[in-house]
Amino acid sequence: MENWGKPLHKVVIVGGGAAGWMSAAALSAVLKPPYEIRLVESEEIGIIGVGEATIPLIRMFNGLARIDEASFLKATQGTFKLGIEFVNWGRQGERYFHGFGRVGKEPLWPLDFTQYWLRLRALGRAQPIDAYVISCMAAKANRFMLPQPEMQNSPLADLAYAYHFDASLYARHLRTLSEQRGVRRTEGKVVRVLLNEEPGPTQGHVRGVQLQSGELVEGDLFLDCTGFAGLLTDKALGVGFEDWSHWLPCDRAWAVPSESTKPLLPYTRATARSAGWQWRIPLQHRVGNGHVYSSRHMSDDEAAGVLLRNLDAPALADPRLIRFRTGMRKQAWTRNVVAIGMSAGFVEPLESTALHLIQMGVARLIEAFPHRGFDPVEIAEYNRVSRERYESVRDFIVLHYHLNQREDGGFWQACANMAIPDKLRWRMDLYAASGRLVYDDTDLFREPSWFEVMEGQNLRPRGWLALADLQGVEDTVSYLRGVSDTISNCVAAMPEHSEFIRRYCAAAPMK
Numbered sequence: 069m070e071n072w073g074k075p076l077h078k079v080v081i082v083g084g085g086a087a088g089w090m091s092a093a094a095l096s097a098v099l100k101p102p103y104e105i106r107l108v109e110s111e112e113i114g115i116i117g118v119g120e121a122t123i124p125l126i127r128m129f130n131g132l133a134r135i136d137e138a139s140f141l142k143a144t145q146g147t148f149k150l151g152i153e154f155v156n157w158g159r160q161g162e163r164y165f166h167g168f169g170r171v172g173k174e175p176l177w178p179l180d181f182t183q184y185w186l187r188l189r190a191l192g193r194a195q196p197i198d199a200y201v202i203s204c205m206a207a208k209a210n211r212f213m214l215p216q217p218e219m220q221n222s223p224l225a226d227l228a229y230a231y232h233f234d235a236s237l238y239a240r241h242l243r244t245l246s247e248q249r250g251v252r253r254t255e256g257k258v259v260r261v262l263l264n265e266e267p268g269p270t271q272g273h274v275r276g277v278q279l280q281s282g283e284l285v286e287g288d289l290f291l292d293c294t295g296f297a298g299l300l301t302d303k304a305l306g307v308g309f310e311d312w313s314h315w316l317p318c319d320r321a322w323a324v325p326s327e328s329t330k331p332l333l334p335y336t337r338a339t340a341r342s343a344g345w346q347w348r349i350p351l352q353h354r355v356g357n358g359h360v361y362s363s364r365h366m367s368d369d370e371a372a373g374v375l376l377r378n379l380d381a382p383a384l385a386d387p388r389l390i391r392f393r394t395g396m397r398k399q400a401w402t403r404n405v406v407a408i409g410m411s412a413g414f415v416e417p418l419e420s421t422a423l424h425l426i427q428m429g430v431a432r433l434i435e436a437f438p439h440r441g442f443d444p445v446e447i448a449e450y451n452r453v454s455r456e457r458y459e460s461v462r463d464f465i466v467l468h469y470h471l472n473q474r475e476d477g478g479f480w481q482a483c484a485n486m487a488i489p490d491k492l493r494w495r496m497d498l499y500a501a502s503g504r505l506v507y508d509d510t511d512l513f514r515e516p517s518w519f520e521v522m523e524g525q526n527l528r529p530r531g532w533l534a535l536a537d538l539q540g541v542e543d544t545v546s547y548l549r550g551v552s553d554t555i556s557n558c559v560a561a562m563p564e565h566s567e568f569i570r571r572y573c574a575a576a577p578m579k
Contacts, residue, residue: 074439074440074441075102075103075439075440076103076288076289076438076439076440077102077103077104077288078103078104078286078288078289079095079099079103079104079105079106079287079289079291080106080108080276080277080285080286080287080289080290080291081105081106081107081108081290081293082108082258082277082290082291082293082294082299082300083108083109083292083293083294083295083299083411084107084109084243085109085235085239085293085295085409086235086238086239086242086409086422086423086426087293087295087408087409087410087411087426088107088109088239088291088293088408089107089238089239089240089242089243089246090129090133090242090423090426090427090430091291091293091426091430092105092107092243092246092251093133093135093242093245094129094132094427094431094434096245096246096249096251097132097133097134097249098132098434105246105250105251105252106252106253106254106285106287107246107251107252107253107254108253108254108256108258108277108279108285109253109255109256110255110256110257110258111255120232120233120234120235120349120351120356121149121152121230121231121232121336121347121417121420122230122231122232122233122420122423122424123168123230123419123420123421123424123512124168124169124228124229124230125230125424125427125512126230126231126423126424126427127229127230128427129427129431132431132434133242133245134245135241135245137573138572138573140233140238141231141233141569141572141573142575142576143237143238143240143241143575144233144234144237144238144241144575145233145234145237145351145352145353145354145575145578146231146232146233146234146351146352146575147231147232147233147332147334147350147351147352147565147569148212148229148230148231148232148334148568148569149168149229149230149232149334149335149336149420150168150203150204150206150212150228150229150334150335151165151166151167151168151203151204151207151335151336152165152166152335152336152337152338152419152420153165153166153207153335153336153337153338154166154338154340154468154521154524154525155337155338155340156339156340156474157338157340157345157468157471157472157524157525158472158473158524158525159472159473159526160340160474160475160476162526164520164523164525165198165201165204165207165208165335165520165524166419166517166520166521166524167198167201167202167203167204167207167520168203168228168229168230169201169202169203169226169227169228169516170201170228170516171185171197171200171201171516171520172185172200172201172548172551173223173551178535179533179535180505180515181200181551182503182505182515182519183503183533183536184536184539184544184547184548185197185200185548186503186529186531186532186536187536187537187544188544188545188548190532193541193545194548195548197519197520197523199552199555199556200548200551200552200555201516201520201555202223202227202555202558203227203228203229205555205556205559206227206558206559206562207334207335210331210332210564210565210566211334211559211562211563211564211565212229212334212563212564212568213227213562213568214227214572215227215229222558223554223558224562230420232336232349232350232356233351234351234353234356235423254279254283254285256279256283257279258278258279258280258294258299259280260277260278261274261276261277261278261299261300261303261304262274262275262277262278262284263275263304269441270403270404270440270442273403273404273405273442274287274290274305274403274404274405277290277299288404289404289406289438290404290405290406291405291406291407291408291433292405292406292407292408292411292412293408293409293411294411295409295410295411296392296393296410296411296414297411298397298407298411300405300407301397301405301407301411301412302397302411304405305403305405307397307398307399307407308397308398309393309395309396309397309398310395310396310397310398311393311394311395312394312395312396312415312462313393313395314486315394315466315488315489316394316415316416316462316465316466316469317362317365317479317482317483318344318345318360318361318394318416319362319363319364319393319394320360320362320363320368320371320389320390320391320392321358321359321360321361321390321392322358322359322368322371322372322387322388322390323356323357323387323388323390324357324358324375324376324379324383324384324385324386324387324388325354325355325356325357325383325384325385326354326355326357326379326380326381326382326383327354327355327381327382327384328350328352328353328354328355328381329355329380329381330566331564331565331566332350332352332565332566332569333350333565334565336348336349336420338418339378340472340474340480341359341361341374341378342365342366342476342477342479342480343361343362343366343371343477343479344359344360344361344362344365344371345359345360345361345418346358346359346360346374346375347359347417348380352569352574352575353575353577353578354384355380355381357375357379358375359371359372359374360416360417360418361374362479365477365478365479368389372387372389375387392410392414392416393414394414394415394416395413395414396412396413396414396454396455396458397411397412397413399451400412400413400429400450400451400454400455401433401447401450401451401454402447403442404438404442406429406433406450407429408426408429408433409422409425409426409429412425412429412454412458413458415458415461415462415465418465418468419461419464419465419468419513421461421465421512424512425458425461428454428457428512429454432450432453433450436449453510456510457510457512459491460510460511460512460513461512462489463488463491463492463495464512464517464518464521466488466489466492467492467495467496467518467521467522467525468521468525469483469484470483470486470492471484471521471522471525471526471527472484472525473526495518496522499518499519499522499527499529500528500529500530501529501530501531502529502530502531502532502533503529503531503532503533504533505518505519
């Protein structure tokens, strides 16, 4: 093959926003000349920006892209996130916390901590699970500090956390960094995608995009960051879409900012409503709010009213309506085009995964960065892992809906009664039998996350694994008490969230 082993030179990112500028920031941190990176975006096209909350893996992306934490939080009005509080998701009036990081501590005996907790709960000798999760207890106390790796064997040594930030300010910050590293930005609206018609191995590849100005931007590798439009992946290459709305029926969201309130909470809140759920994300300068809902079960006007009636403080703008479809492209990488972000797929932001799926797409592209030959084996592997990661996220979100016990209407009853993906059913059945938790290398969420959601929404195992009975009850009680006491002492030593932000990353007031 004539192009086998020959490096490509021109990388063209079509579309800006978080997907485009995260791609540009990561690639510009890795690629050196003779590689050229060019990003094409139009100011006329708005940014969806439904997600302002993240999961801890965002810190790995920031490290890859060489992003200074304090500087980026100042630039984006960012705050810290220790997890998500879920309200009314099991039964109405109930709430639980999905905290980041481990549950308990590394076990002294052969089994996971949760097995011993399950046994003691059955005996009435265990505290609620939150008492053994430092992120939960710190969030409830409104406290935060950075991990203290020098404190070995302490829960503070590897405290897991993520961020809340303004997505549009994040894209702007990444643009500044990327342009400093040589990324060339072109303002312009794409009006046509040109394919290579010459016979050969690259026939049918994207040759370039033509802008409204008439300029033709050519490249070797294209990243489709055009969101739901999928200008390259869908419109030009005809890659099909796999619809998941039969599992995740919500298809719209109203989003609106509101005034800040005190205290400044270090967690996201997701409150179930009659036909969906409402998010609350605290930033330094405002609170981000939204109502995700099913248009088959609630009108747009009614959904907007639900959102506005349930704000903690006055709105700062009119609500903005976002339409979406849950699912994924049948292939994320086709020929010389890689779809990143919503061009590749969309899963509603219940567990703050949107930015991570962008991160995953870019990171795996860097791992398998192609020559001009575009090896089909590498492309197939990229697509395999991408599909498994998207499906894993999908199943985790479906779990929340399916495990409800609400009695207030057709939406929630339909979710409780729906047929679910086979792998999700297997996970639930295994946990219901003996509290067993499973993980494979394409899962985004580890065992503690599955445990916290299944427990939080009242899936109760029939028992526990047999070896949990080998340890004496009093020894186990002492072990769990030591974990909870240590966590309590650590939380008491942490500063308040707002005070930590004031000292570490306070942003300038917005003009």
